[in-house]
Structures are given as structure tokens and as C-alpha cells.
Amino acid sequence: MAGLYVHIPFCSSFCLYCDFYSELAAGKMDGWIEALSLEISRRKGFLHTAPSTLYLGGGTPSLLSATQLHRLMGTLRDAFGLDALEEATIEVNPDDVTAEKAALWREAGFDRVSMGVQAFDDARLRWMRRRHTSEEARNAFQILRAAGFDNISLDLIFGYAMLDGESWSHDIDEVLTLAPEHISCYQMSIEPGSALGELAAAGRYAEPQQEVCAEEYLMLQQRLGQAGYQQYEISNFAREGFRARHNSAYWRREPYLGLGPGAHSFDGSRRFWNDSDLDGYIAALKAGNDAPGSSETLSATDVFNEQLMLGLRTLAGLDTALLDAGLLIKARPAIEQAASRGDLIVEGTCIRIPAERLFVSDAIVSALFQ
Numbered sequence: 001m002a003g004l005y006v007h008i009p010f011c012s013s014f015c016l017y018c019d020f021y022s023e024l025a026a027g028k029m030d031g032w033i034e035a036l037s038l039e040i041s042r043r044k045g046f047l048h049t050a051p052s053t054l055y056l057g058g059g060t061p062s063l064l065s066a067t068q069l070h071r072l073m074g075t076l077r078d079a080f081g082l083d084a085l086e087e088a089t090i091e092v093n094p095d096d097v098t099a100e101k102a103a104l105w106r107e108a109g110f111d112r113v114s115m116g117v118q119a120f121d122d123a124r125l126r127w128m129r130r131r132h133t134s135e136e137a138r139n140a141f142q143i144l145r146a147a148g149f150d151n152i153s154l155d156l157i158f159g160y161a162m163l164d165g166e167s168w169s170h171d172i173d174e175v176l177t178l179a180p181e182h183i184s185c186y187q188m189s190i191e192p193g194s195a196l197g198e199l200a201a202a203g204r205y206a207e208p209q210q211e212v213c214a215e216e217y218l219m220l221q222q223r224l225g226q227a228g229y230q231q232y233e234i235s236n237f238a239r240e241g242f243r244a245r246h247n248s249a250y251w252r253r254e255p256y257l258g259l260g261p262g263a264h265s266f267d268g269s270r271r272f273w274n275d276s277d278l279d280g281y282i283a284a285l286k287a288g289n290d291a292p293g294s295s296e297t298l299s300a301t302d303v304f305n306e307q308l309m310l311g312l313r314t315l316a317g318l319d320t321a322l323l324d325a326g327l328l329i330k331a332r333p334a335i336e337q338a339a340s341r342g343d344l345i346v347e348g349t350c351i352r353i354p355a356e357r358l359f360v361s362d363a364i365v366s367a368l369f370q
């Protein structure tokens with residue numbers, strides 16, 4: 001198994017909470033796609049097998065024109081062969097979804113759409129500086145359905161000051177009414193590079209209490225569970241047969257190649273990343289060089305901690321037989337303590353965090369690190 005990720009580093013405006021690498025699209029996309037084609041040809045030997053998943057993320061992949069998307073897909077197909085793909089996802093913003101674009105995405109080979117809805121309330125969406133209204137999100141969903149997408153994931157956000165139990169319950173009602181195959185929910189965090197980070201630093205925004213966020217998370221787990229969604233990872237819920245394959249491979253530490261400025265790659269033992277610098281990326285590739293970036297070879301301890309961190313995000317947990325035996329012996333007392341507190345379930349060689357403790361999983365996992 002191997003994954004292919006393409007980072008589309010463009011947005012038409014920036015959301016309040018976001019610190020993903022992205023630039024304003026105006027005038028820069030053609031230079032970027034030229035450079036991306038060069039990067040694709042330079043890195044076609046990175047994966048030793050044909051990719052089984054493709055993910056176009058961002059930024060805002062739905063900003064790509066038909067010409068740009070066809071060129072990108074053609075270059076990817078020539079370099080990697082896309083015949084073995086089991087899942088091809090494109091991230092879209094509701095305000096970009098039209099019948100023409102939805103047909104384009106289908107025709108380009110995408111069988112899964114991930115759409116950032118975030119909330120079903122216009123005042124909260126405006127506060128987040130999202131570009132769409134709740135009505136536009138509902139319409140966009142129906143347009144995607146009409147175009148034949150039968151695997152749609154919707155994103156929601158909880159854990160921010162404007163949200164209360166009633167409004168969160170409303171958001172959950174609305175997403176359940178649409179009945180997507182997959183739902184991802186993230187807690188808003190204050191990231192230093194975001195506009196929200198600046199507001200917080202100026203004393204103009206404070207996060208809600210963690211107990212309030214924990215209640216919202218519990219409501220989410222209960223309501224989605226009652227509606228037939230299975231939680232399979234901290235932030236992800238799916239109907240039977242619709243778990244995200246691309247992201248699941250990240251948690252299993254399978255190799256993937258990330259293309260574009262800011263993208264990360266993993267070959268099974270080393271991690272690589274391109275600098276988050278569009279101009280530097282374009283200049284280097286046009287000059288015949290690799291994209292500027294860095295890499296890190298993981299030590300045995302890094303691998304051990306990473307296996308814990310990624311494996312314990314999932315409800316299936318981690319098979320400790322995959323861990324370094326010496327480090328596992330050292331971690332054993334911490335594992336037993338966590339199990340005695342109810343923070344971990346140990347079944348044979350498998351360890352996992354019970355669903356009701358997932359909200360505090362960071363603390364549970366870091367106590368096991370070596």
C-alpha cells in the first residue's frame with residue numbers, strides 16, 4: 001500500500017483558525033502547476049509500488065480550473081499510473097461547488113469528496129471567516145449527490161467560544177439530516193500562525209473550558225453512534241465500508257509521497273518535507289533542482305513513540321508485537337498503570353484507548369513515550 005498526497009497551497013481568503021500553508025491564489029497557480037509537474041517527474045521513483053490512494057488537500061483544491069486539474073491528473077497518471085487506486089479524494093469548499101465542477105471532479109477520477117462545512121449557522125461561519133453560508137453547504141452537498149458522489153465526508157468544528165450545547169446539537173442534527181457516509185470533527189485550537197492566534201495573543205479570544213469541549217465531544221460520539229456511524233479514530237466517524245483509506249494508511253505508518261510546497265512524505269523509515277514556500281519551490285524546480293525541504297531519519301525511539309501516537313489515535317489500537325521489544329519492556333510499567341486507571345484496554349498483544357477516554361488521549365499517550 002502507498003499513498004499519494006498533493007498539496008494545493010491556495011485559498012481565496014483565510015479562515016480565522018487556520019494555520020495550514022496556503023497563499024492567495026491570484027496570479028500564482030500557473031507557475032505552481034508548472035513546478036509541480038517538474039516535481040512529479042523528479043519523484044516518480046519514490047514509491048516502489050503503484051499508489052492505492054490519492055488525496056488532493058490544501059489549501060483549496062476546489063479552486064483548480066478544469067485545465068489545471070486535467071493537467072495535474074495527466075501528469076500523475078503518466079508518472080505513477082493510477083490504475084491501482086482504491087480511493088481518490090478531493091477536498092472542496094462549499095462555495096466552489098457547482099454542477100460543472102462536481103462533474104469535472106467525477107470525470108477526473110475522484111470517487112470521494114471531503115467538504116469543509118464546519119458549522120450550520122451563518123453567524124458562526126462568518127466569525128470563522130468561512131466563505132460559505134449554511135444554505136450553500138446544504139446545496140453543495142445535494143449538487144455532489146446529484147453528480148453521483150456516494151462517498152462524501154463532511155467536516156465540523158467544535159470547542160470554540162461561540163459554540164454552546166444547543167448550537168452544537170443543532171450542527172449535529174443538520175449533518176445527520178444530510179446523512180454523509182463519513183464525518184470528521186475537529187476541536188478548534190489556537191495556532192500561533194493563525195488570525196485566531198493573534199486575537200488570543202491580544203487578549204481578544206479565550207478558549208472555552210476543556211470540560212465544555214469534552215461535553216461537546218461526548219455529545220458528538222453519542223449522537224453519531226446512535227445514528228449508525230462508527231467511530232474509528234479520534235476525529236473520524238464512518239458508515240460501514242466508508243472509512244477513509246488514505247488517512248488510515250497514515251495511522252498505520254504506510255509510505256506516502258507528498259507533492260507541492262509544504263507537503264510531507266514518508267518512505268517507511270525517513271520523513272521528508274518540502275518547505276512551505278511557494279516562490280522558493282517554483283524557483284528551485286524551474287532551475288532543475290529538487291524542491292527545497294528537509295528530511296529526518298527516525299531513531300528506534302522516534303519510531304516507537306510515533307507508533308504509539310498514531311496507533312492509539314484509532315479505536316482498533318496498536319499491536320504491541322510491532323513495537324521494539326526493548327523499548328516495550330521499558331514502557332510496560334506505564335502501560336500497566338494506564339490500564340489500571342482505565343486509560344488503556346489491553347487485549348492479548350493489542351492496546352487501545354477506550355472511546356470514553358479519547359478526548360484526553362494526548363496525555364495518555366505521552367505518558368507511554370520513551
Ligand code: SF4
Binds near residue numbers: 013014018
Ligand atoms: S481552513 Fe481551508 S479554506 Fe480556510 S484558510 Fe485553511 S486551508 Fe484555506
